[in-house]
Amino acid sequence: MTARGLEHMEIGAGRTWRRFRRRRGGLVGLGVVVILLLTAFFAPLIAGNVPIVCRYQGRWSAPAIVETFRRVPVVGQWISPSKPFGLPSVDAKSHLSQEDVVFWPLIPFGPTETSSDSLRPPSSVHWFGTDRIGRDLASRMVHGTTVSMTVGFVAMGIATLIGLSIGGWAGYAGGWVDALFSRLIEVVTCFPVLFLILSVTVWLEPSIVNVMVIIGLTRWTSIARFTRGEFLRLREQEFVLAARASGAGPFRIAVRHLLPNAIAPALVTITFGVAQAILLEAALSWLGFGVQQPNPSWGNILRSAYVQLRWSPHMVYPPCAAIFLAVLAYNLVGDALRDAIDPRTETRTV
Amino acid sequence: MITYALRRLLLLIPTYVGITAVTFGVIHLSPGSPTLFHGSDGGSQEMSEASWKRLESHFGLDRPLHVQYGQWLTRSVRLDFGTSFSDGRAVLQKIAEKLPWTLLLSTISIVGGLLISIPIGIRSAARRGGFFDRISGVLLYAMFSVPSYVVAMLLIVAVVVIPIEAIPISGVRADHFASMTPLEKIGDISRHLLLIAICFTYPSLAFQSRFVRGNMLDVLGQDYIRTARSKGLNERAVIWRHGFGNTLIPMITLLGLLLPTVISGSVILEVMFQIPGIGKLFYDAVLQRDFPTVMGLSSLTAMLVLLATLLADLAYGLADPRVRYDSARA
Numbered sequence: 001m002t003a004r005g006l007e008h009m010e011i012g013a014g015r016t017w018r019r020f021r022r023r024r025g026g027l028v029g030l031g032v033v034v035i036l037l038l039t040a041f042f043a044p045l046i047a048g049n050v051p052i053v054c055r056y057q058g059r060w061s062a063p064a065i066v067e068t069f070r071r072v073p074v075v076g077q078w079i080s081p082s083k084p085f086g087l088p089s090v091d092a093k094s095h096l097s098q099e100d101v102v103f104w105p106l107i108p109f110g111p112t113e114t115s116s117d118s119l120r121p122p123s124s125v126h127w128f129g130t131d132r133i134g135r136d137l138a139s140r141m142v143h144g145t146t147v148s149m150t151v152g153f154v155a156m157g158i159a160t161l162i163g164l165s166i167g168g169w170a171g172y173a174g175g176w177v178d179a180l181f182s183r184l185i186e187v188v189t190c191f192p193v194l195f196l197i198l199s200v201t202v203w204l205e206p207s208i209v210n211v212m213v214i215i216g217l218t219r220w221t222s223i224a225r226f227t228r229g230e231f232l233r234l235r236e237q238e239f240v241l242a243a244r245a246s247g248a249g250p251f252r253i254a255v256r257h258l259l260p261n262a263i264a265p266a267l268v269t270i271t272f273g274v275a276q277a278i279l280l281e282a283a284l285s286w287l288g289f290g291v292q293q294p295n296p297s298w299g300n301i302l303r304s305a306y307v308q309l310r311w312s313p314h315m316v317y318p319p320c321a322a323i324f325l326a327v328l329a330y331n332l333v334g335d336a337l338r339d340a341i342d343p344r345t346e347t348r349t350v
Numbered sequence: 351m352i353t354y355a356l357r358r359l360l361l362l363i364p365t366y367v368g369i370t371a372v373t374f375g376v377i378h379l380s381p382g383s384p385t386l387f388h389g390s391d392g393g394s395q396e397m398s399e400a401s402w403k404r405l406e407s408h409f410g411l412d413r414p415l416h417v418q419y420g421q422w423l424t425r426s427v428r429l430d431f432g433t434s435f436s437d438g439r440a441v442l443q444k445i446a447e448k449l450p451w452t453l454l455l456s457t458i459s460i461v462g463g464l465l466i467s468i469p470i471g472i473r474s475a476a477r478r479g480g481f482f483d484r485i486s487g488v489l490l491y492a493m494f495s496v497p498s499y500v501v502a503m504l505l506i507v508a509v510v511v512i513p514i515e516a517i518p519i520s521g522v523r524a525d526h527f528a529s530m531t532p533l534e535k536i537g538d539i540s541r542h543l544l545l546i547a548i549c550f551t552y553p554s555l556a557f558q559s560r561f562v563r564g565n566m567l568d569v570l571g572q573d574y575i576r577t578a579r580s581k582g583l584n585e586r587a588v589i590w591r592h593g594f595g596n597t598l599i600p601m602i603t604l605l606g607l608l609l610p611t612v613i614s615g616s617v618i619l620e621v622m623f624q625i626p627g628i629g630k631l632f633y634d635a636v637l638q639r640d641f642p643t644v645m646g647l648s649s650l651t652a653m654l655v656l657l658a659t660l661l662a663d664l665a666y667g668l669a670d671p672r673v674r675y676d677s678a679r680a
Binding site: 183184186187190191192194195196198199200201275279282283286287289302305306309310313316320323324327328331 | 361364365368369372373376377491492494495496497499500503504506507510511617618621622632633636644645647648651652655656659
């Protein structure tokens with residue numbers, strides 16, 4: 001019984017992946033998504049003013065590597081910063097001399113590290129130039145990636161959880177439960193998300209957590225609708241009857257047998273949803289209600305570029321390019337995924 | 351049909367109540383009351399005292415939340431959203447002043463969008479897989495991934511860097527607007543609105559063209575198209591009269607979906623270009639913690655969205671006699 005449920009999933013996933021692999025656009029998109037995720041995770045190793053590995057006063061340490069893992073939620077709390085360079089008050093550059101062995105990150109500037117070189121155009125030192133208070137734009141872009149990816153995934157994670165539960169419950173139970181949840185889905189679909197988020201930020205401190213939660217709480221409707229449809233279709237099929245006949249409870253049937261078969265259409269929506277969440281976060285940060293200075297995000301970098309437009313247009317391009325690339329990549333993956341799951345749309349271009 | 355329309359109209363009520371209740375609840379249940387924040391927001395003590403009084407009398411803040419909401423709801427049905435905190439004027443009047451700009455831009459964007467995207471969609475569908483179809487497909491796909499505010503930033507940079515003096519990047523009128531002849535006035539406003547109109551139109555282009563193309567492809571695969579061709583009709587008549595004519599029905603639903611996105615998308619663009627429309631009003635209201643205005647705008651937008659969707663659904667039924675609403679749809 002369990003084997004059968006898993007078998008369904010294996011066959012479905014394997015076939016989908018084989019079809020997905022044939023799509024160049026999807027693979028390119030997936031590649032970019034992986035690069036963005038790696039950048040987001042290893043941001044301190046790519047850009048920062050703490051050395052990756054160094055030998056200082058006869059002791060070896062790896063402050064940036066420690067820092068990378070300290071940023072992982074939950075686990076990170078138990079890791080203490082690598083002394084002395086992991087501490088924010090210590091300026092590694094002034095402490096380390098020529099004789100010390102040091103491996104700096106690729107971009108040896110911190111995202112919030114200021115300098116007197118303000119509003120410099122791109123050069124070999126500052127690849128993307130610097131902003132009004134002399135912060136390295138390349139470093140800020142790298143660390144902004146972490147924000148965008150986190151928002152995309154956490155917000156859609158919340159949305160997926162709600163969407164699958166409500167859609168699955170409605171589709172499986174049917175009757176008045178279905179009617180009730182269907183109305184709820186209709187109501188929430190009509191929510192003007194941006195307006196709601198802005199309304200909330202009136203009375204809550206603008207923070208990235210609030211943004212993620214609100215996007216998650218409002219963007220689950222299409223996931224729920226697809227899941228409901230799939231559950232309605234699947235619950236009458238023989239393998240469900242077989243599971244029920246062998247004594248499986250409703251929860252077990254829903255999770256072990258229906259969910260693996262119903263996840264595919266939701267997955268496409270989730271992929272597009274991540275792109276939408278990234279866009280929404282950038283828009284909110286641009287308006288000043290998302291990530292707050294000095295923390296970097298693509299949206300607030302774009303905002304400072306807007307403010308400094310007449311003097312230094314160079315600041316506009318990196319965030320624009322990054323937003324375009326990220327959204328394009330997720331859209332490509334979503335489209336390829338949809339084609340791979342539903343062979344009827346095989347003939348679509350791109 | 352009439353039963354269906356009535357049922358849908360009745361459904362509007364719980365939906366409207368749901369949306370406003372959530373917004374109302376979110377604002378009120380958040381830590382810190384609106385009065386508290388307003389008082390501590392730098393305004394003089396006297397000001398906050400006055401606004402507190404106004405707020406108390408208008409919302410009855412000493413009563414339980416559901417009573418407050420009930421009062422607000424009955425007022426909102428009569429379109430009475432109270433008076434603004436920031437200048438003490440009626441919220442409805444403030445909205446009515448700003449609405450024309452946003453409506454003007456929305457109209458330009460919807461009409462302009464259709465004028466551009468319908469020919470593109472039809473052309474690519476008519477020669478499917480051809481050069482035009484492939485190129486426009488790739489370009490539109492890339493465009494689809496660029497949000498309108500990024501386009502806006504790039505346009506502004508282009509205008510500033512090149513520079514193009516004739517195109518202003520913010521505001522809606524020149525300083526000496528009052529002394530202009532009517533013709534110059536129209537010219538001045540259109541110069542000011544040029545960039546933002548492009549940005550308003552842009553986001554729907556990709557989606558609409560692909561939408562038209564997809565529907566055209568569906569229709570062109572039908573038997574009656576083959577019949578039309580085989581009886582010797584020229585290709586133009588086949589494509590436009592028999593083909594495009596039959597894609598109009600799905601287009602109606604598209605229009606219903608467009609309006610809400612246009613309006614909620616207006617916030618960032620209107621702030622960027624300093625256009626005194628609905629989006630800018632909302633942004634300012636949020637910054638000033640102007641509770642009645644925020645609430646009024648949210649509810650009006652929700653109403654508008656609901657009505658647009660409903661009208662599109664009903665128009666769909668009127669336009670296509672095959673669509674029947676008798677069977678209960680979930």
